[in-house]
Amino acid sequence: MAHIKKTFSVKGMHCASCVLTIEKSLKKIEGVNSAIVNLATEKATVDYDSDKVTDQALESAVSNVGYEALIREEIHSEDEEKLRKLKELSALKIKVIVSLFLGGFVLWGSFPGLVNTAPAIFKNFWIQLLLATPVQFWAGWEFYRGTIKSLKHRTANMDTLVAIGTTVAYGYSAFVTMLPGIIEKLNMEAMPYFDVATIVIGLILLGRYFEAKAKAGTSEAIKKLIGLQAKTARVIRDGKEADVPVTDVVLGDLIRVRPGDKIPVDGIIVSGESSIDESMVTGESIPVDKTIGDNVIGAAINKSGTFTFKATKIGSETMLAQIIKLVQEAQGSKAPIQRLADIVSSYFVPAVIMLAIGTFVFWYVLGPEPALLYALLNTVAVLIIACPCAMGLATPTAIMVGTGKGAEHGILIRDAESLEIAHKIKAIVFDKTGTLTEGKPKVTDVIAYDSFTEQDILRYEASLEVGSAHPLARAIIEETEIRKALPLEPIEKFESVAGYGIKALIQGKQIYAGKEKLLNDNNIDTQIAKNDIERLTRAGKTLSLLAVDGKLAGIIAAADTVKPSAKEAVEALKKSGIEVVMLTGDNERTGKAIAEQVGITRILAEVLPGEKETEVKKIQAEGKTVAMVGDGINDAPALAAADIGIAMGTGTDVAIEAADITLINKDLRSVVSAIALSKETMRTIKQNLFWAFAYNIILIPVAMGVLYPLWGILLNPIFASVAMATSSISVVSNSLRLKTKKIYL
Amino acid sequence: MDKLIVIISGIIGILFTYWFFLMKRERTISANSEIEIIVEGGYSPESISIPKGRTTKVTFLRKDPSSCLEEVVLGDFKIRRQLPLNQKVTIELTPQQAGEFKYSCGMGMYHGKIRVTD
Numbered sequence: 001m002a003h004i005k006k007t008f009s010v011k012g013m014h015c016a017s018c019v020l021t022i023e024k025s026l027k028k029i030e031g032v033n034s035a036i037v038n039l040a041t042e043k044a045t046v047d048y049d050s051d052k053v054t055d056q057a058l059e060s061a062v063s064n065v066g067y068e069a070l071i072r073e074e075i076h077s078e079d080e081e082k083l084r085k086l087k088e089l090s091a092l093k094i095k096v097i098v099s100l101f102l103g104g105f106v107l108w109g110s111f112p113g114l115v116n117t118a119p120a121i122f123k124n125f126w127i128q129l130l131l132a133t134p135v136q137f138w139a140g141w142e143f144y145r146g147t148i149k150s151l152k153h154r155t156a157n158m159d160t161l162v163a164i165g166t167t168v169a170y171g172y173s174a175f176v177t178m179l180p181g182i183i184e185k186l187n188m189e190a191m192p193y194f195d196v197a198t199i200v201i202g203l204i205l206l207g208r209y210f211e212a213k214a215k216a217g218t219s220e221a222i223k224k225l226i227g228l229q230a231k232t233a234r235v236i237r238d239g240k241e242a243d244v245p246v247t248d249v250v251l252g253d254l255i256r257v258r259p260g261d262k263i264p265v266d267g268i269i270v271s272g273e274s275s276i277d278e279s280m281v282t283g284e285s286i287p288v289d290k291t292i293g294d295n296v297i298g299a300a301i302n303k304s305g306t307f308t309f310k311a312t313k314i315g316s317e318t319m320l321a322q323i324i325k326l327v328q329e330a331q332g333s334k335a336p337i338q339r340l341a342d343i344v345s346s347y348f349v350p351a352v353i354m355l356a357i358g359t360f361v362f363w364y365v366l367g368p369e370p371a372l373l374y375a376l377l378n379t380v381a382v383l384i385i386a387c388p389c390a391m392g393l394a395t396p397t398a399i400m401v402g403t404g405k406g407a408e409h410g411i412l413i414r415d416a417e418s419l420e421i422a423h424k425i426k427a428i429v430f431d432k433t434g435t436l437t438e439g440k441p442k443v444t445d446v447i448a449y450d451s452f453t454e455q456d457i458l459r460y461e462a463s464l465e466v467g468s469a470h471p472l473a474r475a476i477i478e479e480t481e482i483r484k485a486l487p488l489e490p491i492e493k494f495e496s497v498a499g500y501g502i503k504a505l506i507q508g509k510q511i512y513a514g515k516e517k518l519l520n521d522n523n524i525d526t527q528i529a530k531n532d533i534e535r536l537t538r539a540g541k542t543l544s545l546l547a548v549d550g551k552l553a554g555i556i557a558a559a560d561t562v563k564p565s566a567k568e569a570v571e572a573l574k575k576s577g578i579e580v581v582m583l584t585g586d587n588e589r590t591g592k593a594i595a596e597q598v599g600i601t602r603i604l605a606e607v608l609p610g611e612k613e614t615e616v617k618k619i620q621a622e623g624k625t626v627a628m629v630g631d632g633i634n635d636a637p638a639l640a641a642a643d644i645g646i647a648m649g650t651g652t653d654v655a656i657e658a659a660d661i662t663l664i665n666k667d668l669r670s671v672v673s674a675i676a677l678s679k680e681t682m683r684t685i686k687q688n689l690f691w692a693f694a695y696n697i698i699l700i701p702v703a704m705g706v707l708y709p710l711w712g713i714l715l716n717p718i719f720a721s722v723a724m725a726t727s728s729i730s731v732v733s734n735s736l737r738l739k740t741k742k743i744y745l
Numbered sequence: 746m747d748k749l750i751v752i753i754s755g756i757i758g759i760l761f762t763y764w765f766f767l768m769k770r771e772r773t774i775s776a777n778s779e780i781e782i783i784v785e786g787g788y789s790p791e792s793i794s795i796p797k798g799r800t801t802k803v804t805f806l807r808k809d810p811s812s813c814l815e816e817v818v819l820g821d822f823k824i825r826r827q828l829p830l831n832q833k834v835t836i837e838l839t840p841q842q843a844g845e846f847k848y849s850c851g852m853g854m855y856h857g858k859i860r861v862t863d
Contacts, residue, residue, distance in 0.1 A: 145809075
């Protein structure tokens with residue numbers, strides 16, 4: 001009994017009663033355990049016993065009640081696909097075992113060196129024919145089937161080469177066995193070569209078996225991502241909590257998440273707080289504390305508290321779905337480096353067939369005696385050694401592993417071309433605000449004069465700023481809370497002096513807070529703070545001076561702070577020979593202050609948002625491959641203009657649209673990782689292509705017999721099949737090695 | 746004499762192989778809004794034409810168990826799809842650019858063409 005869950009589209013539904021009718025009809029089928037129909041998605045999900053229920057039964061159950069089930073248009077559920085693959089693999093395994101077992105006896109009875117130890121029965125040609133026939137036509141049937149089908153389209157592939165090669169060997173051997181007299185009349189020994197046909201088939205099938213297993217590993221990352229999706233959600237509707245399938249969640253649903261639960265869809269917390277592990281989606285290794293108003297992403301794990309959130313993105317709109325889509329697209333794209341391999345492989349098989357014919361003619365006409373035998377064996381060797389698969393697998397397998405590895409660590413690569421260009425980057429332009437820096441100012445200095453304390457300064461300033469949305473005001477209030485300089489004082493006669501600051505009364509005292517000019521205009525002496533003001537301004541900080549009852553009381557300085565990962569990232573990039581440039585709309589002084597902290601020497605300051613693109617182009621004009629790192633929203637044109645646009649810390653559609661690489665884990669070191677990943681992937685591709693081309697370029701001539709005149713070396717077709725079987729496996733395995741490469745700081 | 750026959754047969758064989766595989770004439774089938782491509786020893790029809798800017802549903806139906814054909818890659822459209830045996834897999838294409846776009850099986854052995862017309 002095999003339980004299967006299948007989801008398929010249903011056409012023609014228009015109301016809730018349609019849902020019930022279809023569900024009822026499906027449930028009536030014997031073997032169906034459950035049937036859930038979703039009107040919004042127009043999909044039915046049926047859980048059934050695949051031994052009892054067929055696709056046709058499901059289709060007719062739906063059509064009997066007046067709707068149309070589009071079962072065959074859907075890709076089978078993952079379980080079913082896996083089951084089919086497993087069946088295919090085990091069938092292949094049986095063929096490999098049988099053909100190598102039978103072929104082994106044939107080889108024992110005929111291979112020089114082994115033949116003396118073999119029992120007489122295996123030396124009998126008729127017995128060999130008997131052993132070789134099932135291998136040729138049962139185990140080898142898939143080569144024939146592939147060949148016949150291809151020939152109908154006037155195309156040829158690997159199957160064609162193997163089928164022709166082994167048929168020549170088998171046919172000749174069968175002929176020798178049945179009509180030895182004719183061969184002997186030609187002054188040749190009547191010796192069959194069944195071992196060549198059987199062992200070649202066995203080994204090539206073995207190669208295919210391992211290749212299929214290894215290939216499955218190349219798409220592991222995307223399967224893992226798909227597997228992250230939550231299956232159910234605990235939805236609160238009409239005051240009641242109920243577990244529903246995640247496909248039934250609608251926008252605006254309130255969802256309760258308990259400790260240890262997987263967050264089902266994207267949303268915003270409306271009550272409660274918790275620590276959330278988003279590492280599986282964003283690659284961010286440290287759990288993030290979230291509270292009311294914060295966004296949560298589907299597939300992340302709730303670590304500690306219980307909270308309720310409102311679903312804001314469902315189905316294909318969720319961040320995880322977007323990531324999966326992006327990775328799938330990247331894996332479907334082609335790298336420019338693949339072009340040559342593509343061109344070669346489209347001519348490859350016909351070219352090998354022509355070379356094989358040429359080899360036969362050459363050896364028959366000019367070869368030593370027995371010329372027919374040499375001609376046949378060398379022709380078979382040419383057909384068997386040629387391996388177009390390695391060429392076809394060289395690039396895509398590496399791209400699949402590379403993009404998958406990136407996605408696992410929060411590096412989303414748009415396509416294979418981006419991955420290819422990224423390894424050539426010579427200059428990286430970082431946008432300052434929000435990319436190199438946190439993007440919001442923080443209080444860096446609090447200075448108190450006279451009898452005032454730092455706590456006083458913060459308390460007065462925070463009391464004035466409490467209602468303001470200005471970033472500097474937010475920073476002061478945050479700092480006041482951190483330093484516990486509370487309680488805030490009630491204010492009176494509040495007045496905002498546009499562009500300069502605020503004045504108000506606190507406990508009857510006249511307070512001024514703002515720029516130096518505000519204080520000077522009100523005849524307050526700031527001479528005492530002259531040195532501090534100069535020092536802090538030079539460091540690119542924003543100042544708010546506080547005066548109480550006509551006397552300067554203190555200064556609060558705030559500045560945008562650099563991200564903790566910025567310095568390390570910049571250092572690593574410079575170390576790898578990449579020029580790092582900082583782009584900012586701020587004045588040179590503020591820009592320089594930040595640049596110095598992270599170790600950037602080339603600064604492009606006072607660049608208006610519209611000019612960022614031009615600045616990128618200017619660096620490109622220096623002959624460099626340029627990457628631009630920005631937030632992806634404000635920098636879209638500059639990201640698009642750069643050879644590689646890297647969007648930081650966002651999974652929004654706009655950013656993904658504009659960027660070639662999206663880093664969703666907000667860690668600047670990922671820029672370094674993305675470039676390292678690109679370099680490693682390209683190295684793997686080059687190794688694979690070199691191997692695939694060199695293999696064919698060197699071994700095909702060897703199989704043709706070019707080494708024979710000098711050293712008497714010929715390639716036994718059995719060895720040719722060993723080489724052929726290992727060549728594609730080695731390419732796939734080399735790509736899989738990418739998984740173990742260290743690309744992180 | 747036998748050598749002469751082998752030489753002549755060889756030359757004929759090579760020419761035939763060249764003609765058979767590399768000189769086949771291409772027939773392009775134009776698709777209106779949907780088209781089905783049978784995947785069996787290649788793609789049939791091998792060449793299709795679809796209009797630019799409009800969505801065309803291209804349905805692949807793989808009837809060939811050969812593992813070579815289990816994936817189809819439309820690199821220009823960034824699509825790589827598994828084609829389960831005897832299952833229809835529909836891909837929606839809305840090309841924005843006219844031209845000729847090649848697609849292939851996962852290993853690049855079998856080829857098909859999509860012509861996008863204005």
